[in-house]
Amino acid sequence: MAKKADVTRRDVVKTAGAVAAVAATARKVEGAPWIQTVKAANEQLQYAVIGTGGRGTYHIVHWNGLDVGRCMAVCDIDETNLAKAAKTSKDKPKAFKDYREVLAMKDVDAVLVATPLYMHYPITRDALLAGKHVFCEKSLVFTAGEIHALRKLANERPKQILQVGLQRRYSKFYQTAKQMIEKGTIGKVTHVYGQWNRRSLGKTWVPPSWRAFRKYSGGLTAELASHQVDVADWMIGKHPEFVTGVGSIDIYKDGRDVYDNIYLIFSYPGGSKLMYSSISTNNHLPLFGSTKTEFGEMICGTEGTIHITVGSDNEPAAAIWFPEPSPKTLEAAKKGAEKKEKATVASASLLGTGKGGKGLPVLFDRDLVGKSDGFIEKEMKYARQWLYKKGVMVPEEDKNPVDVQLEQFVISCKTGKRPLADLEVGLTDSANVITANLAMDEGRRVYFDEINKMGGGPLGAAAPAKKG
Numbered sequence: 099m100a101k102k103a104d105v106t107r108r109d110v111v112k113t114a115g116a117v118a119a120v121a122a123t124a125r126k127v128e129g130a131p132w133i134q135t136v137k138a139a140n141e142q143l144q145y146a147v148i149g150t151g152g153r154g155t156y157h158i159v160h161w162n163g164l165d166v167g168r169c170m171a172v173c174d175i176d177e178t179n180l181a182k183a184a185k186t187s188k189d190k191p192k193a194f195k196d197y198r199e200v201l202a203m204k205d206v207d208a209v210l211v212a213t214p215l216y217m218h219y220p221i222t223r224d225a226l227l228a229g230k231h232v233f234c235e236k237s238l239v240f241t242a243g244e245i246h247a248l249r250k251l252a253n254e255r256p257k258q259i260l261q262v263g264l265q266r267r268y269s270k271f272y273q274t275a276k277q278m279i280e281k282g283t284i285g286k287v288t289h290v291y292g293q294w295n296r297r298s299l300g301k302t303w304v305p306p307s308w309r310a311f312r313k314y315s316g317g318l319t320a321e322l323a324s325h326q327v328d329v330a331d332w333m334i335g336k337h338p339e340f341v342t343g344v345g346s347i348d349i350y351k352d353g354r355d356v357y358d359n360i361y362l363i364f365s366y367p368g369g370s371k372l373m374y375s376s377i378s379t380n381n382h383l384p385l386f387g388s389t390k391t392e393f394g395e396m397i398c399g400t401e402g403t404i405h406i407t408v409g410s411d412n413e414p415a416a417a418i419w420f421p422e423p424s425p426k427t428l429e430a431a432k433k434g435a436e437k438k439e440k441a442t443v444a445s446a447s448l449l450g451t452g453k454g455g456k457g458l459p460v461l462f463d464r465d466l467v468g469k470s471d472g473f474i475e476k477e478m479k480y481a482r483q484w485l486y487k488k489g490v491m492v493p494e495e496d497k498n499p500v501d502v503q504l505e506q507f508v509i510s511c512k513t514g515k516r517p518l519a520d521l522e523v524g525l526t527d528s529a530n531v532i533t534a535n536l537a538m539d540e541g542r543r544v545y546f547d548e549i550n551k552m553g554g555g556p557l558g559a560a561a562p563a564k565k566g
Contacts, residue, residue, distance in 0.1 A: 142508075145161075147171075150180055154210070157212060160500050160504060161187070163501065173194045208259075211232060212235045214309075215316055218240060219244040231507075236324045245549060260524070264527065268502040268518060269415055269495065271406055278404070290398065292330065293376065294326065295383070304350070304354070318356070318376040323534070324531050330395075333397050334366050337530075345538035359376065359378060364530070364534075386405055399422075405417065466479070529546065532552075
């Protein structure tokens with residue numbers, strides 16, 4: 099008789115003591131005061147935020163909760179945004195309208211660039227020339243020529259850190275998913291599905307917003323898809339060969355010239371594909387039993403599938419996986435069907451693949467039982483796993499990936515450690531955005547290596563501006 103996958107009463111009795119211990123520990127932690135160790139000024143990174151709209155101010159809020167940095171200056175050409183950012187920061191930073199004044203400050207070690215996309219390269223270039231470390235939001239650059247120019251400039255300054263705002267690279271769930279792929283848990287990744295449906299875009303991305311115009315923006319591809327195309331590259335372990343897609347303005351006839359819905363297919367060496375969609379009329383997400391909305395990814399392998407999302411400040415990251423039916427399961431279904439109904443191979447195959455299984459939680463290393471674990475530690479891990487399977491608890495990341503990426507940026511600046519979302523990750527992501535938009539605009543298959551023919555070649559493009 100096949101062993102039931104669900105947890106039995108015996109499992110409950112076996113882990114009851116450990117469950118009580120976990121619950122007691124949770125109560126203690128919940129009632130305990132949170133103590134933050136404030137670091138000395140010379141241990142903190144002194145930084146400035148250039149571009150204090152929604153994203154820049156969002157980062158300031160997250161910096162406020164960390165003890166690794168001190169905001170020395172904020173900068174924006176919009177006085178309302180500038181005043182709000184200065185007030186939001188706990189560090190009472192100086193306020194400037196000209197970013198060059200910020201770069202001239204001797205006590206600024208690094209800058210966070212959160213301006214409209216078309217200004218990413220000029221400010222990042224000038225910041226590197228001024229000797230600053232740079233954290234730049236995605237997409238890293240706007241044009242093909244900027245890809246080549248920034249690669250050349252950044253490689254000439256190897257001691258300066260350049261990190262890109264692709265926070266999924268810093269998520270424990272996404273890192274665990276990548277480990278599962280490397281271990282062969284879900285087999286070979288053949289397809290990735292990604293979406294970011296945001297119904298509110300019809301109200302927020304309207305003229306005169308810079309995001310509504312191609313002169314300043316890469317549209318849905320740059321602002322949203324860039325995150326998930328990077329995930330596909332990472333999980334598949336390769337860069338795309340080509341991309342094709344369809345984009346149009348169907349709903350919002352308000353003067354914008356960026357598409358209000360896009361559909362993309364990226365093809366990778368070996369046949370793997372990324373299928374991506376972003377629409378602005380619906381929030382539905384067909385993952386996690388539709389319990390979450392807007393954005394997420396599905397990573398399909400030959401032996402299993404992972405549903406994953408980075409979440410938000412209010413909705414934590416989540417990941418579950420579904421093993422593929424084993425050959426033994428399919429063979430049993432086939433024999434059962436033949437015995438009962440003398441079914442054909444085709445109908446047996448349908449029976450074997452028609453019934454899905456319950457999703458399993460993606461477990462972190464801390465939840466896995468190891469040989470060196472003591473009795474109490476093992477029982478607590480078994481208890482957590484039981485609670486996860488029953489849906490009483492779900493695995494949660496220790497920290498918001500947004501906080502982790504900022505902390506890791508500080509570590510990189512202090513030690514020279516290479517960021518997880520480094521220059522080449524950012525440039526490849528920008529190339530994916532540029533080729534995808536071109537594919538939609540021209541209605542053709544655009545190959546990734548066409549980037550090398552745009553803007554002067556891999557190390558070509560216009561020479562970077564000189565200091566002063």
